[in-house]
Amino acid sequence: MKKLFLIAFSSGLLFSQAAFAADMPAKAKTCVGCHGVDGNSVVPNFPKLAGQHAQYLEKALKDFRDGFRKDATMQAFAKNLSDKEIKELADYYASQKAK
Ligand code: HEC
Structure with a gap:
């Protein structure tokens, strides 16, 4: 029983990892x-x-975080980001190809 749970748990982890790009910043x-x-x-x-x-992107995220731009959802996601994390996120999305 314990073993089955472990297998289910670790394959779940593998599956969720696959949904992320390798160069993605942790916060993304x-x-x-x-x-x-x-x-x-x-x-x-x-x-x-x-x-x-x-x-x-950097400005938008700082504005959400610092309360200059108001959106309940984004303010919640931006509020704990540091300047460094915001920069990494902005660079990551800017370097992706728009589809
Ligand atoms: C639950 C859904 C949701 C999640 C999760 C979320 N966002 Fe957003 N995001 C939105 C919505 C909705 C808007 C539009 C807000 C508005 O109307 O101002 C938005 C707007 C933005 C914008 C501004 C885009 C523009 O064109 O002005 C940026 C940048 C952004 N999000 C980055 C992020 C980042 C980085 C994260 C993760 C840390 C994140 N978002 C997580 C829903 C989400």
Whole structure:
């Protein structure tokens, strides 16, 4: 019983890892659900980030974090990001190809 649980658990982990790109910053894993793995959101309600200017993405994230731009969802996801993490996220999405 214990063994079965372990197998189920570790294959679950493998499966979820496969959904992430190798060069993705750690924090981007929380963004996938809405903005897609490479920033090409497939849900019309969520903006595409792929290929956007890095400076714009950086500003948008800082504005959410610091309360200058208001959106309950994004403020919740941006509030614990450091300047360094924001820069990594902005560079990552800016370097992805917009589809
Ligand atoms: C639950 C869904 C959800 C998650 C998770 C989420 N976002 Fe968003 N994001 C949104 C929505 C909705 C908007 C549009 C907000 C608005 O209207 O201002 C948005 C907007 C943005 C924008 C501004 C885009 C633009 O064109 O102005 C950036 C940048 C962004 N998100 C980055 C991120 C990052 C980075 C993460 C992970 C740390 C993340 N988001 C997680 C839903 C989400």
